[in-house]
Amino acid sequence: MDTSMMESEGRPGSAGWPTRVLIAVRDPDLVGDIRTALTAAPYRFHLLGVVDPKIDPALVAWCARGDAVLIGSEEWGALGRRHPNEFAALNERHTVVVICTDEQFADVLLIKRGTPSGLVVQDRRHALSAEMIEVALHGNLVISEAQFDRVRRNAHRLSIVGQLGQRDRAVLNWLATGLSNEAIADALKVSISEVKVSIASLMRRLKLKKRVALAVFAVSAGLSPSGGRGRSAVNAQD
Structure with missing residues (x-):
C-alpha cells in the first residue's frame, strides 16, 4: 500500500481544502491514469494514497480516511459479492466513484448490491481528466457520446x-x-x-x-x- 501521501491534517470536504481522494484500484495502468488526472489539478484534489485492495473488510477502514473513493469496477463488484456489509458501509459513508473501461461498462451498470455516487467509463481514445472525475464526484455518469448512443440503442x-x-x-x-x-x-x-x-x-x-x-x-x-x-x-x- 502506498501511504506516502496520506495526511491527517484538515477536515475532509471543509472549506478551503481540495477534495481528499483515496484510490482503490489494482490495475497499474488505471492507477497511473487516475494519478495523472488528479495531480494535474492539485487545487481540486488531494491524493491520500493508493490501496492495493485484496477485497477484504480492511478496505473500508482505509476508506474512512478520505472524502472520496475512486474504485476500480472489478474491485467494486468483488467487494459487493464477498463482503456485502462492508460494501454497504462504504456506500453509506463515502462518495464512491467507480472507474471502469469501456469493455467493463455493462458489468458496472448492473451491480445490484448498491449504486455508486458516480461512474466514469474511460474511453481509451481519450485521456482521463480531472474534470471527468469532478463531474462523477457530483453523482453523474461520465461517458462519451458514442457510449451513450450504444446504451440508447x-x-x-x-x-x-x-x-x-x-x-x-x-x-x-x-x-x-x-x-x-x-x-x-x-x-x-x-x-x-x-x-x-x-x-x-x-x-x-x-x-x-x-x-x-x-x-x-x-x-x-x-x-x-x-x-x-x-x-x-x-x-x-x-
Missing part, C-alpha cells in the same frame, strides 16, 4: 426482446449459452434451418449485423434458456 433492443415470438425468444436465450446452431436445434427439437431463420429474423429486428453480436447482446441482457433476464444489455457491438 441497446435499451431499444431490450424493449424489442419483450415483443419476440416464442421461437425467436427461445433461440435468443440459447444463443446466450454460446451453443452452435446445430446444438440449439437439438435443444429445441427443431431443424437447423428453422434456427437459422430465427437468427436472421433476430438480427434484422435488433439491427445487429453478425451472429456473434447477437450472442454478445443475449449474454449482456442476461438471457438464458430458463427465460430469465437479470441484466440490462449495454455492451453489444453493432
Whole structure:
C-alpha cells in the first residue's frame, strides 16, 4: 500500500481544502491514469494514497480516511459479492466513484448490491481528466457520446426482446449459452434451418449485423434458456 501521501491534517470536504481522494484500484495502468488526472489539478484534489485492495473488510477502514473513493469496477463488484456489509458501509459513508473501461461498462451498470455516487467509463481514445472525475464526484455518469448512443440503442433492443415470438425468444436465450446452431436445434427439437431463420429474423429486428453480436447482446441482457433476464444489455457491438 502506498501511504506516502496520506495526511491527517484538515477536515475532509471543509472549506478551503481540495477534495481528499483515496484510490482503490489494482490495475497499474488505471492507477497511473487516475494519478495523472488528479495531480494535474492539485487545487481540486488531494491524493491520500493508493490501496492495493485484496477485497477484504480492511478496505473500508482505509476508506474512512478520505472524502472520496475512486474504485476500480472489478474491485467494486468483488467487494459487493464477498463482503456485502462492508460494501454497504462504504456506500453509506463515502462518495464512491467507480472507474471502469469501456469493455467493463455493462458489468458496472448492473451491480445490484448498491449504486455508486458516480461512474466514469474511460474511453481509451481519450485521456482521463480531472474534470471527468469532478463531474462523477457530483453523482453523474461520465461517458462519451458514442457510449451513450450504444446504451440508447441497446435499451431499444431490450424493449424489442419483450415483443419476440416464442421461437425467436427461445433461440435468443440459447444463443446466450454460446451453443452452435446445430446444438440449439437439438435443444429445441427443431431443424437447423428453422434456427437459422430465427437468427436472421433476430438480427434484422435488433439491427445487429453478425451472429456473434447477437450472442454478445443475449449474454449482456442476461438471457438464458430458463427465460430469465437479470441484466440490462449495454455492451453489444453493432
